[in-house]
Amino acid sequence: MDGMVPLQKQILDYTASLFQEGYLDDQFNQLQELQDESNPDFVVEVVTLFFEDADRLLNELSKALVQESIDFRRLDAHVHQLKGSSSSIGAQRVQRVCISFRNCCQEQNIEGCLKSLQQVKHEYSLVKTKLETLFQMEEQLVAGRG
Amino acid sequence: MTVEDQIDRFPVGMRVLAVDDDPTCLKVLENLLRKCQYHVTTTNQAIEALRMLRENRNKFDLVISDVNMPDMDGFKLLELVGLEMDLPVIMLSGHSDTKLVMKGVTHGAVDYLLKPVRIEELKNIWQHVVRKKNFDPRDQNKASNDKRGPNNAEEGNQSIMSDDGGDQNKNLGKKRKDQTEEEEDDGEGNGEDNDDPSSQKKPRVVWSVELHRKFVAAVNQLGLDKAVPKKILDLMNVEGLTRENVASHLQKYRLYLKKATQQASMVAALGSTDSYLRMGSIDGYAEFCTPTGSGRISSNALQSYASSGIFGRLNSPASLSMRSISSSTLIQPPVQPPNLNSTLSPLGNIQASIFPANQTPGLLHGIPTSIELNQSKQNCTTGITQVNQVSCSGFTAASGFRDSRHTVGTASNSLPSAASSNSLMLQGNSQQTHNLGAFRNQPPVRPASFGTDSFDVGICGPSNMLDYNRCNENWQNAAQLSKFPAHPLPLCEPFNNDPLPSTGISVTNTNTHIGHSPVDYSSRVAISIPLEDTGNELQRQEGLIGNILQSSSYTTPSQRWEEHKLEYSQNLSRPFNSVNSEVSLSRVTSSLGHNVNQKNATCSNSVDASFVAQLSGAPPSITRCTNDDTTLKSNDAYILEQMKSQDGFIQNNFGTLDDIMVPIVKREQNESTFLDGEMGFEAYPVGSCI
Numbered sequence: 001m002d003g004m005v006p007l008q009k010q011i012l013d014y015t016a017s018l019f020q021e022g023y024l025d026d027q028f029n030q031l032q033e034l035q036d037e038s039n040p041d042f043v044v045e046v047v048t049l050f051f052e053d054a055d056r057l058l059n060e061l062s063k064a065l066v067q068e069s070i071d072f073r074r075l076d077a078h079v080h081q082l083k084g085s086s087s088s089i090g091a092q093r094v095q096r097v098c099i100s101f102r103n104c105c106q107e108q109n110i111e112g113c114l115k116s117l118q119q120v121k122h123e124y125s126l127v128k129t130k131l132e133t134l135f136q137m138e139e140q141l142v143a144g145r146g
Numbered sequence: 147m148t149v150e151d152q153i154d155r156f157p158v159g160m161r162v163l164a165v166d167d168d169p170t171c172l173k174v175l176e177n178l179l180r181k182c183q184y185h186v187t188t189t190n191q192a193i194e195a196l197r198m199l200r201e202n203r204n205k206f207d208l209v210i211s212d213v214n215m216p217d218m219d220g221f222k223l224l225e226l227v228g229l230e231m232d233l234p235v236i237m238l239s240g241h242s243d244t245k246l247v248m249k250g251v252t253h254g255a256v257d258y259l260l261k262p263v264r265i266e267e268l269k270n271i272w273q274h275v276v277r278k279k280n281f282d283p284r285d286q287n288k289a290s291n292d293k294r295g296p297n298n299a300e301e302g303n304q305s306i307m308s309d310d311g312g313d314q315n316k317n318l319g320k321k322r323k324d325q326t327e328e329e330e331d332d333g334e335g336n337g338e339d340n341d342d343p344s345s346q347k348k349p350r351v352v353w354s355v356e357l358h359r360k361f362v363a364a365v366n367q368l369g370l371d372k373a374v375p376k377k378i379l380d381l382m383n384v385e386g387l388t389r390e391n392v393a394s395h396l397q398k399y400r401l402y403l404k405k406a407t408q409q410a411s412m413v414a415a416l417g418s419t420d421s422y423l424r425m426g427s428i429d430g431y432a433e434f435c436t437p438t439g440s441g442r443i444s445s446n447a448l449q450s451y452a453s454s455g456i457f458g459r460l461n462s463p464a465s466l467s468m469r470s471i472s473s474s475t476l477i478q479p480p481v482q483p484p485n486l487n488s489t490l491s492p493l494g495n496i497q498a499s500i501f502p503a504n505q506t507p508g509l510l511h512g513i514p515t516s517i518e519l520n521q522s523k524q525n526c527t528t529g530i531t532q533v534n535q536v537s538c539s540g541f542t543a544a545s546g547f548r549d550s551r552h553t554v555g556t557a558s559n560s561l562p563s564a565a566s567s568n569s570l571m572l573q574g575n576s577q578q579t580h581n582l583g584a585f586r587n588q589p590p591v592r593p594a595s596f597g598t599d600s601f602d603v604g605i606c607g608p609s610n611m612l613d614y615n616r617c618n619e620n621w622q623n624a625a626q627l628s629k630f631p632a633h634p635l636p637l638c639e640p641f642n643n644d645p646l647p648s649t650g651i652s653v654t655n656t657n658t659h660i661g662h663s664p665v666d667y668s669s670r671v672a673i674s675i676p677l678e679d680t681g682n683e684l685q686r687q688e689g690l691i692g693n694i695l696q697s698s699s700y701t702t703p704s705q706r707w708e709e710h711k712l713e714y715s716q717n718l719s720r721p722f723n724s725v726n727s728e729v730s731l732s733r734v735t736s737s738l739g740h741n742v743n744q745k746n747a748t749c750s751n752s753v754d755a756s757f758v759a760q761l762s763g764a765p766p767s768i769t770r771c772t773n774d775d776t777t778l779k780s781n782d783a784y785i786l787e788q789m790k791s792q793d794g795f796i797q798n799n800f801g802t803l804d805d806i807m808v809p810i811v812k813r814e815q816n817e818s819t820f821l822d823g824e825m826g827f828e829a830y831p832v833g834s835c836i
Contacts, residue, residue: 027262034177034265042177050170080214084240085170087262 004144011137018134023127028090044135050089054124057082061117065110075113076105082120093123157272158183161205165195165223166212166238171261175210175238178265184272192218196226203231207275210259213239213246221253225380228254232376234274238263252385254376351391360384361395370400 018024035042057078064075083098097119104112162184166172172188179186187206189195192215199206209227213220224235236257237250250258256274259267353361364381365373375393382392
């Protein structure tokens, strides 16, 4: 088990850095607190759900924005949902970008929307990568512990 | 875990149903709730949630729902759950928009949470379940009725309880109602204050005509027996209105109806002019309140009136008409016509409240009938009836009601002394017109206000009751009633005076807000009388007034009316004719009412004249009351007065009405012969009132 300590530490450090960089916020902590013996994979489950949902939403958003006549209300609804789910897991930067995205939608600013979409996609892929890394490390930890 | 266990270990094991289309959020929520040791069921579809809830309401203690969902709006779900299952619902949203939160609250949500949801917030959601249970008399769990403490005073409790419980509350409420009947007077004030014993005092809610109308509509829709504050609140969908407000208002309304019924009978017995007015008012109002589906009342009311022989009475002093109507209308159970609801409700309520307060039940009674008349516009009439009531001195007595009532009563009083009861009507209207909203404070709205509301007379009564504000609305509707001829008592609808012309009553429309109600009343009243068949709103409105009048005089005046009045007169006359004897009185009243509405007072005058004539048996001339016809004289005078006052009012306010009325008036004038004799309205005190 000692061999795991470094890994454990690594995980902690890494997580801390994610917080510091604003990728994650306190909500993520809450998720972690919810995880316990009876619910050992809770965080992973939820975040995985988030990934799936976000992928779908981003897809919808991309499609909506290339329409000839853009339905801003629908756009707004999607963004709103993405904002909600990202905030639920604590993906702070994604959430923030969603907020500005929504503003563009409300202003019916197509340019702004396109830009925001890019930003969202960017932030999302970032946080996704990082979380996946984190999960891998945790898996190793669990595996290492036997 | 058995249910008992759950209950014992509450809040542990509390059964929550979570609804959110976002899977991520739903999962997080589910786990958070599990962490709080609740028993969680989730679904991402609102429809599915409803199905589960309907399947077994007792399976859940609390519902948490997202606001934005693709298959159903969260607020809609909230409403349905509240109405059908009466479970506490917490709204969840990523938005913190004040408007949304307000919407949630007004739809009955017990709480509004923002995403991301934190566990701390979820830890306390059980309080909502407890709160609801406590208020629910039915609840076996500790019911904390005592928690609320006696402070609420029955009313408060009642309202609270009613809010929570559905049927239970109702029963409880009813019980309370009885208990507090005597306290009705105080109740008014208490109702609101005591409504929420647990929470801080809420600002007093002014039950405007419009609000009352909605209330009545909601109550009618639910059925008076099943109307619980929470559901009413949901149906009304008014921001800022609390269940407590609705509960207390409901209580008053019920009382009002009760009184109206009593009044009606009383009126019949009374036969005195004053009583008529009162009755009319009461009835109208009652009808009003109950907006018995607008249609219902009228027919019923009318019939009741006729039967009650009030009509006969009507013939007697002008006031009669109103009154008789009222009595008949009173008969109408709070059926609350949907239409009436809105406008009448306030009135009705007022009346109800008034009744207790008013001594002059007669007036009110009469009014209620009118309310019924209009079925649709019933609301309008109620206004009228109310007015009557209000006018009834007793009305003023109705301290319970907001001041408005007094005003109404006063108004009427101020109205021609001659008219006696009639004046009341007018007064009521006048008052109404004025203030409808201001009801409370408004001093006898008097015809002055009529200008627009000419209805005020009739309306005044109710408006006073209502909050006056409401009355206005009602009046307007009432006024619309006068317009009826064209449409079904618009009374209920806020008259905007547009179409008034048709019905003398439109008075309400004209300006009044009051018009609505008052008009309705008048029409209602009159209408209730046989008018019903005509279905003309006017008739309703007028029915109340006119009905009585109609029978006698109406025919004549109506003729005139018809022409100008357009439908109104026709309606009036029609219905009246049927009623004839009795109606005549009503007609007079209605005409008064009409007059009120329409500035054309002339029309109303004529109407009144006719009514008056009829009432008194004299030639309808009364109806002719056209402005100058004060001939309405006492009996008619009342009507006339109304008319006159209406004229006064109407003319003032109704810009539109004038146009309409003018032709009518002219006609009337020609016929003024009617009035001369009969009308004798004492020169419209109404006018003066106004």
